[in-house]
Amino acid sequence: MNITVRVWRQPNARAQGEMVAYPLRGVSEDMSFLEMLDVLNERLTTRGDDPVAFDSDCREGICGMCGLVINGVPHGPQQTTTCQLHMRSFKDGDVIDVEPWRAEPFPVIKDLVVDRSAFDRIIQAGGYISAPTGTAPDAHAMLVPKHRADKAFDAATCIGCGACVAACPNGSAMLFTAAKVTHLGLLPQGQPERFSRVLGMVAQHDDEGFGGCTNIGECTAVCPKNIPLETISRLNRDLLRALTHGGSHWPKAAPIREELEEEEPE
Amino acid sequence: MKRTSTGRSATRDQAVPTLEPDVSSIDADSFYLNGPDIADTKAPSGPIEERWEKRRFSAKLVNPANRRKLSIIVVGTGLAGASAAATLGEAGYQVHSFCYQDSPRRAHSIAAQGGINAAKNYRNDGDSIYRLFYDTVKGGDFRARESNVYRLAEVSVEIIDQCVAQGVPFAREYGGLLDNRSFGGVQVSRTFYARGQTGQQLLIGAYQALERQIAAGTVIMDTRHEMLELIVVDGRARGVVIRDMVTGRIETHLADAVVLATGGYGNVFFLSTNAMGCNVTATWRAHRKGAYFANPCFTQIHPTCIPVSGEYQSKLTLMSESLRNDGRIWVPRSGEDKRDPRQIPEADRDYYLERLYPSFGNLVPRDIASRAAKNVCDEGRGVGPGGLGVYLDFADAIGRLGRGAVAARYGNLFDMYTQITGENPYQTPMRIYPAVHYTMGGLWVDYDLQSNLPGLYVLGEANFSDHGANRLGASALMQGLADGYFVLPNTINDYLAAGPFPAVDPDHPAVLEAVDAVQTRIAKLLSIRGTRTVDSFHRELGRVMWDYCGMERTEEGLRKAITRIRELRQEFWADVNVLGSDRELNQALERAGRVADFFELGELMCIDALVRRESCGGHFRAESQTEDGEALRDDERFTHVSAWEFAGDGAKPILHKEPLVYEFIELKQRSYK
Numbered sequence: 001m002n003i004t005v006r007v008w009r010q011p012n013a014r015a016q017g018e019m020v021a022y023p024l025r026g027v028s029e030d031m032s033f034l035e036m037l038d039v040l041n042e043r044l045t046t047r048g049d050d051p052v053a054f055d056s057d058c059r060e061g062i063c064g065m066c067g068l069v070i071n072g073v074p075h076g077p078q079q080t081t082t083c084q085l086h087m088r089s090f091k092d093g094d095v096i097d098v099e100p101w102r103a104e105p106f107p108v109i110k111d112l113v114v115d116r117s118a119f120d121r122i123i124q125a126g127g128y129i130s131a132p133t134g135t136a137p138d139a140h141a142m143l144v145p146k147h148r149a150d151k152a153f154d155a156a157t158c159i160g161c162g163a164c165v166a167a168c169p170n171g172s173a174m175l176f177t178a179a180k181v182t183h184l185g186l187l188p189q190g191q192p193e194r195f196s197r198v199l200g201m202v203a204q205h206d207d208e209g210f211g212g213c214t215n216i217g218e219c220t221a222v223c224p225k226n227i228p229l230e231t232i233s234r235l236n237r238d239l240l241r242a243l244t245h246g247g248s249h250w251p252k253a254a255p256i257r258e259e260l261e262e263e264e265p266e
Numbered sequence: 267m268k269r270t271s272t273g274r275s276a277t278r279d280q281a282v283p284t285l286e287p288d289v290s291s292i293d294a295d296s297f298y299l300n301g302p303d304i305a306d307t308k309a310p311s312g313p314i315e316e317r318w319e320k321r322r323f324s325a326k327l328v329n330p331a332n333r334r335k336l337s338i339i340v341v342g343t344g345l346a347g348a349s350a351a352a353t354l355g356e357a358g359y360q361v362h363s364f365c366y367q368d369s370p371r372r373a374h375s376i377a378a379q380g381g382i383n384a385a386k387n388y389r390n391d392g393d394s395i396y397r398l399f400y401d402t403v404k405g406g407d408f409r410a411r412e413s414n415v416y417r418l419a420e421v422s423v424e425i426i427d428q429c430v431a432q433g434v435p436f437a438r439e440y441g442g443l444l445d446n447r448s449f450g451g452v453q454v455s456r457t458f459y460a461r462g463q464t465g466q467q468l469l470i471g472a473y474q475a476l477e478r479q480i481a482a483g484t485v486i487m488d489t490r491h492e493m494l495e496l497i498v499v500d501g502r503a504r505g506v507v508i509r510d511m512v513t514g515r516i517e518t519h520l521a522d523a524v525v526l527a528t529g530g531y532g533n534v535f536f537l538s539t540n541a542m543g544c545n546v547t548a549t550w551r552a553h554r555k556g557a558y559f560a561n562p563c564f565t566q567i568h569p570t571c572i573p574v575s576g577e578y579q580s581k582l583t584l585m586s587e588s589l590r591n592d593g594r595i596w597v598p599r600s601g602e603d604k605r606d607p608r609q610i611p612e613a614d615r616d617y618y619l620e621r622l623y624p625s626f627g628n629l630v631p632r633d634i635a636s637r638a639a640k641n642v643c644d645e646g647r648g649v650g651p652g653g654l655g656v657y658l659d660f661a662d663a664i665g666r667l668g669r670g671a672v673a674a675r676y677g678n679l680f681d682m683y684t685q686i687t688g689e690n691p692y693q694t695p696m697r698i699y700p701a702v703h704y705t706m707g708g709l710w711v712d713y714d715l716q717s718n719l720p721g722l723y724v725l726g727e728a729n730f731s732d733h734g735a736n737r738l739g740a741s742a743l744m745q746g747l748a749d750g751y752f753v754l755p756n757t758i759n760d761y762l763a764a765g766p767f768p769a770v771d772p773d774h775p776a777v778l779e780a781v782d783a784v785q786t787r788i789a790k791l792l793s794i795r796g797t798r799t800v801d802s803f804h805r806e807l808g809r810v811m812w813d814y815c816g817m818e819r820t821e822e823g824l825r826k827a828i829t830r831i832r833e834l835r836q837e838f839w840a841d842v843n844v845l846g847s848d849r850e851l852n853q854a855l856e857r858a859g860r861v862a863d864f865f866e867l868g869e870l871m872c873i874d875a876l877v878r879r880e881s882c883g884g885h886f887r888a889e890s891q892t893e894d895g896e897a898l899r900d901d902e903r904f905t906h907v908s909a910w911e912f913a914g915d916g917a918k919p920i921l922h923k924e925p926l927v928y929e930f931i932e933l934k935q936r937s938y939k
Binding site for chain 1: 349352353356367368369370371372373374376377386388424426427428429430431432433435436437438439440441442443444460461463466467470473474475477478480481487489512539541542543575576578579580581583584651682685686687688751752755799801802843845846850851853854
């Protein structure tokens with residue numbers, strides 16, 4: 001098939017950026033979308049033009065590194081990661097718009113490459129269980145009911161790609177944050193830090209500049225791992241409980257928020 | 267030099283290779299030199315079950331109050347790197363971690379599907395630490411060090427405890443206890459899993475622990491930073507030269523010790539199941555600075571991957587080995603038969619694994635299945651575009667078990683296959699083909715996981731230890747976490763107890779030389795402005811490696827490969843085209859540097875394969891096989907680790923053998939008839 005890709009080109013973080021159209025002939029429908037971009041880049045390089053910069057690594061849908069907005073939808077027309085999208089989802093003559101994730105906390109580095117380190121900082125603010133190496137009890141010391149383990153797993157499959165943010169009209173990262181809060185909050189190991197976790201992570205989320213959640217649901221509709229909206233409900237419930245029943249320990253990375261501190265119990 | 271080796275090869279061609287090749291003159295001096303034998307000096311002697319405890323006691327400790335004065339660099343944030351950095355940070359050391367991706371959680375450990383082994387014996391079926399040790403040594407075809415492997419089995423138990431404590435959502439039984447399953451060719455159920463994403467969940471556990479230490483201030487993390495050179499001062503590894511991949515700035519980082527956890531080198535084949543960015547640069551640079559590279563030709567090929575669909579293919583996708591439990595593998599009897607597989611009657615099908623190996627059938631080990639697939643495709647009977655594929659057919663299973671049962675077992679794998687190929691495995695046979703998956707070779711390490719280069723530690727797939735010539739399924743995850751959580755934090759103290767070492771002046775000649783080397787290389791790559799792209803060279807190198815250093819290796823083929831790789835490398839440095847500048851994000855420049863190192867590694871792999879004139883595990887020399895076509899080891903001449911020393915550009919590498927002594931397990935030949 002012969003297509004035209006219109007790609008966001010932005011030479012560096014400070015530059016203006018613009019959409020540039022590239023006709024591409026002889027695209028096979030068995031090619032993955034990213035392989036199509038590889039082919040574009042080979043041709044650009046051969047004719048002396050700067051290739052398009054984009055992130056990818058595993059190319060099998062699990063690392064979360066790739067992420068393009070294709071024809072206005074994060075990850076494109078299939079509910080999978082960008083690397084798992086194949087050209088058979090398009091047809092001869094198509095014009096395809098390719099853009100980076102757009103959100104203020106995800107500044108563009110170059111072309112389609114963005115900085116998602118905000119996600120790592122949200123995890124630093126409580127997305128873990130404090131279990132120093134060597135302190136663990138026997139694996140069977142704690143029973144985990146199967147249905148909780150399964151639900152925790154469903155939330156744990158988040159790959160941190162950021163499509164949820166790119167899809168959200170508010171630019172909220174609630175689905176990402178809620179997935180981790182849910183995963184760890186459902187397990188017995190996660191109970192001791194359940195309140196400090198949600199308080200810390202939500203505070204960090206807000207400080208990074210992500211928007212508030214108004215339960216629109218665009219996030220879960222594009223999530224390649226089908227993280228359910230229910231995780232956000234769980235986060236809200238944990239947050240409410242933490243605010244009203246106390247959350248006395250603040251992990252170091254989270255900046256203290258004065259209004260919440262006042263509500264802490266003795 | 268080239269002329270001589272080509273000439274000798276031409277002479278050899280006239281002598282038809284037999285099963286008893288003439289060894290007197292072949293590899294005597296043409297490609298390498300012999301060096302003195304080496305040995306691991308750190309493993310204690312005595313009963314094997316006491317060695318690790320003895321070593322931990324004999325290793326010097328570092329007072330907790332002194333740890334914050336000691337600095338450690340960790341390159342790579344996969345299972346081994348993240349667990350090591352987190353644990354060392356928790357212990358109180360100053361850690362500085364680097365990774366080339368945008369977040370530590372992207373490391374390729376994340377893609378592992380199957381599960382992680384541990385000798386918990388929760389299933390009460392006869393498993394034990396000793397049995398896991400035994401299975402691993404035997405599975406490695408008796409080319410791994412017993413002490414290291416026993417320790418791996420010993421700490422496997424603690425790994426599961428640690429992961430559960432971190433909140434890794436392993437599969438559970440209804441009673442709330444952990445579920446187990448059995449894995450490839452092993453007779454006990456010792457594999458713990460998290461659906462089909464065990465690697466991801468384990469990595470996320472280690473990543474979270476790492477992020478906690480970053481928040482605590484014990485670990486500094488630099489993402490999108492690539493190590494391009496090792497700094498050695500007074501014979502010790504003291505730091506690294508790093509390129510900031512966003513700004514292009516070249517940075518020097520110095521420390522008391524350097525840890526490399528940078529994964530495997532399967533991408534030398536261009537097409538593999540590795541991630542796009544996986545490379546050998548960190549370990550190769552260390553090798554060029556004096557760290558021995560061991561058994562580079564021990565590569566593992568996985569039999570069930572989705573085949574190549576075209577010239578533009580960028581990587582290969584693994585389909586879990588469990589599919590072979592129910593699928594039947596076949597190709598048409600005749601290479602002329604291009605019918606739709608559903609139209610081909612039984613009489614015209616060749617279920618070749620069932621035919622060649624009546625007792626194991628479709629469940630022969632990975633290396634056997636891979637070679638058989640390659641052979642039928644080489645005969646012209648391969649299926650799919652390009653003729654490189656064989657059928658994995660579930661029609662019988664669906665007929666026998668019903669579609670629902672098959673979907674319950676393999677549903678997500680079938681979906682993944684459909685997503686990638688557009689074909690429906692419930693209706694038409696799947697197409698599979700072997701692909702490079704894992705590398706057992708890597709930098710040589712002793713029992714402490716320290717390289718022969720003092721101060722350099724190597725973990726996970728980046729080192730050579732534990733798996734011998736063939737890695738068992740579900741053991742890579744086990745090794746990465748064993749090395750990072752439990753081994754390194756208990757051995758590096760022995761080295762650091764003598765520290766902190768004298769501060770290295772930023773103007774020290776070794777530092778300036780390393781920085782200069784990096785800058786010169788980058789400048790050179792950007793100045794050539796030739797006619798071929800980096801990827802076109804990488805693809806060609808990959809094809810040479812796959813054809814001559816892949817599933818089946820021959821004397822003649824390896825010599826051809828070495829010659830061709832040397833030519834290709836020269837062409838690369840004369841004709842590669844890398845646009846842009848170094849002071850920006852430049853992905854072509856990144857790839858160029860990695861491919862340049864792959865040429866050198868590829869050559870060493872072929873030399874190693876040439877010298878090891880036996881077949882063992884994943885290394886199959888056509889000249890060394892039984893009458894049935896099975897791998898034939900030569901224990902008398904090759905029960906050793908081949909540790910290679912870099913002797914300079916253009917100079918022959920030096921081979922140091924580490925003789926392997928099996929005190930506890932009796933050497934046996936593997937057989938599947």
